[in-house]
Amino acid sequence: xxxxxxxxxxxxxxxxxxxxxxxxxxxxxxxxxxxxxxxxxxxxxxxxxxxxxxxxxxxxxxxxxxxxxxxxxxxxxxxxxxxxxxxxxxxxxxxxxxxxxxxxxxxxxxxxxxxxxxxxxxxxxxxxxxxxxxxxxxxxxxxxxxxxxxxxxxxxxxxxxxxx
Amino acid sequence: xxxxxxxxxxxxxxxxxxxxxxxxxxxxxxxxxxxxxxxxxxxxxxxxxxxxxxxxxxxxxxxxxxxxxxxxxxxxxxxxxxxxxxxxxxxxxxxxxxxxxxxxxxxxxxxxxxxxxxxxxxxxxxxxxxxxxxxxxxxxxxxxxxxxxxxxxxxxxxxxxxxxxxxxxxxxxxxxxxxxxxxxxxxxxxxxxxxxxxxxxxxxxxxxxxxxxxxxxxxxxxxxxxxxxxxxxxxxxxxxxxxxxxxxxxxxxxxxxxxxxxxxxxxxxxxxxxxxxxxxxxxxxxxxxxxxxxxxxxxxxxxxxxxxxxxxxxxxx
Numbered sequence: 001x002x003x004x005x006x007x008x009x010x011x012x013x014x015x016x017x018x019x020x021x022x023x024x025x026x027x028x029x030x031x032x033x034x035x036x037x038x039x040x041x042x043x044x045x046x047x048x049x050x051x052x053x054x055x056x057x058x059x060x061x062x063x064x065x066x067x068x069x070x071x072x073x074x075x076x077x078x079x080x081x082x083x084x085x086x087x088x089x090x091x092x093x094x095x096x097x098x099x100x101x102x103x104x105x106x107x108x109x110x111x112x113x114x115x116x117x118x119x120x121x122x123x124x125x126x127x128x129x130x131x132x133x134x135x136x137x138x139x140x141x142x143x144x145x146x147x148x149x150x151x152x153x154x155x156x157x158x159x160x161x162x163x164x
Numbered sequence: 165x166x167x168x169x170x171x172x173x174x175x176x177x178x179x180x181x182x183x184x185x186x187x188x189x190x191x192x193x194x195x196x197x198x199x200x201x202x203x204x205x206x207x208x209x210x211x212x213x214x215x216x217x218x219x220x221x222x223x224x225x226x227x228x229x230x231x232x233x234x235x236x237x238x239x240x241x242x243x244x245x246x247x248x249x250x251x252x253x254x255x256x257x258x259x260x261x262x263x264x265x266x267x268x269x270x271x272x273x274x275x276x277x278x279x280x281x282x283x284x285x286x287x288x289x290x291x292x293x294x295x296x297x298x299x300x301x302x303x304x305x306x307x308x309x310x311x312x313x314x315x316x317x318x319x320x321x322x323x324x325x326x327x328x329x330x331x332x333x334x335x336x337x338x339x340x341x342x343x344x345x346x347x348x349x350x351x352x353x354x355x356x357x358x359x360x361x362x363x364x365x366x367x368x369x370x371x372x373x374x375x376x377x378x379x380x381x382x383x384x385x386x387x388x389x390x391x392x393x394x395x396x397x398x399x400x401x402x403x404x405x406x407x408x409x410x411x412x413x414x415x416x417x418x419x420x421x422x423x424x425x426x427x428x429x430x431x432x433x434x435x436x437x438x439x440x441x442x443x444x445x446x447x448x449x450x451x452x453x454x455x456x457x458x459x460x461x462x463x464x465x466x467x468x469x470x471x472x473x474x475x476x477x478x479x480x481x
Contacts, residue, residue, distance in 0.1 A: 027365070029364055029365055029366075077367040077368075078367055078368065079367065119382075119383060121366060122366065122369065122373065122376065122383075122385045122418075123471075123473065124369055124370060124373055124385075124470070124473035128368065129367045129368030130367070130368030130369060131368070132367065132368065133366060133367065133368065136364075136366070136376065136383060138378045138381060138382075138383065141378055142378075143364035143376060143378055143383070145364070145366060145367075
């Protein structure tokens with residue numbers, strides 16, 4: 001009896017694992033991405049535009065000899081554009097076996113969240129960008145919107161990025 | 165009420181009445197189009213199109229403005245349930261039974277003696293917006309026509325039956341305002357009132373979804389009520405004027421309707437509501453409170469639509 005209870009507690013503990021999220025700001029909202037997918041955070045540097053690239057691609061940067069495509073996250077999320085300022089950052093992430101950069105307004109912190117603290121986002125979205133949101137969490141009276149980076153682009157769009 | 169508010173209210177009801185008809189309704193509508201006499205039998209107001217000359221000048225200018233915008237069929241439909249509701253009133257029955265029927269022109273010139281309640285309602289509607297002459301005249305249908313209307317309305321009662329069963333004969337409703345439009349929600353279906361503080365916008369959601377607000381360790385989903393209820397009227401200009409203050413929470417859900425102001429909570433009688441008689445595409449509307457001329461919400465249906473991500477005009481199923 002005790003053993004089975006222990007197993008249940010361990011299982012519950014696994015289910016309620018603590019996850020780390022890198023938070024960033026976009027249009028005055030706070031978003032979080034899984035820290036395991038973040039490689040580094042860069043200050044804004046010149047981005048070389050790529051002719052014929054998809055509308056959400058800002059261009060490419062040279063990251064220690066590697067070419068990295070940078071996505072305009074605001075455009076991708078359907079948010080209005082904003083000026084680049086000192087807070088702007090390029091977050092280098094790995095998703096769908098590709099390394100890309102996402103331009104954000106600012107990077108805030110790394111937060112720890114239990115799985116149980118993550119709520120489902122309201123399931124009323126019909127737009128493509130609705131798929132990016134994997135959940136929301138209320139933290140210190142502030143809503144954290146958790147982004148599923150793997151769904152940031154569709155399979156075709158991920159494939160298209162490799163051609164740039 | 166100011167003119168813009170009246171216009172908004174009327175537009176709202178016009179919107180509600182312009183649902184595509186189905187089944188029997190279509191057949192009736194087709195019958196009306198192809199056979200004016202048959203249509204007039206069902207809707208006697210239509211018989212009175214050649215109105216007494218003395219009344220015409222009052223509405224002539226208004227009619228000119230209204231014609232391109234108003235849907236006559238919709239307005240006839242609006243008046244039909246009112247006649248049904250008004251029929252049980254003793255003074256109307258006494259009038260029709262004890263006195264020989266007067267010519268139509270006489271009725272028009274002495275509206276107060278025929279059906280005070282109807283003329284009052286008609287006057288309110290006339291205040292709201294200009295209407296075509298045929299629709300303006302609120303008359304008592306001839307007995308045979310009334311019987312037809314009653315028969316048509318009888319099965320439809322069941323649509324809001326569940327809601328009505330859950331209400332006492334006298335029940336409380338909360339009136340709230342959105343962009344000049346007044347809506348009512350039965351208090352039994354009210355989950356609470358929450359002040360709007362910080363709304364978190366979530367990407368990829370419909371225009372009517374304002375975002376979420378944290379409240380007691382849960383997230384409240386905020387509906388831009390104006391955008392949901394009257395999307396075709398709720399343009400950027402109107403949206404800018406609207407200043408939402410409160411959330412009218414829907415019982416048993418995380419959905420809250422944003423509103424500008426809370427008017428009051430009053431007791432009304434079931435008979436004061438024109439309960440919705442056709443399912444149509446707007447199950448969220450339980451009926452119309454006659455005195456306040458506002459829609460009363462069917463909260464459970466509304467929650468169902470919101471949960472499904474449907475807008476006011478989205479088709480169900």
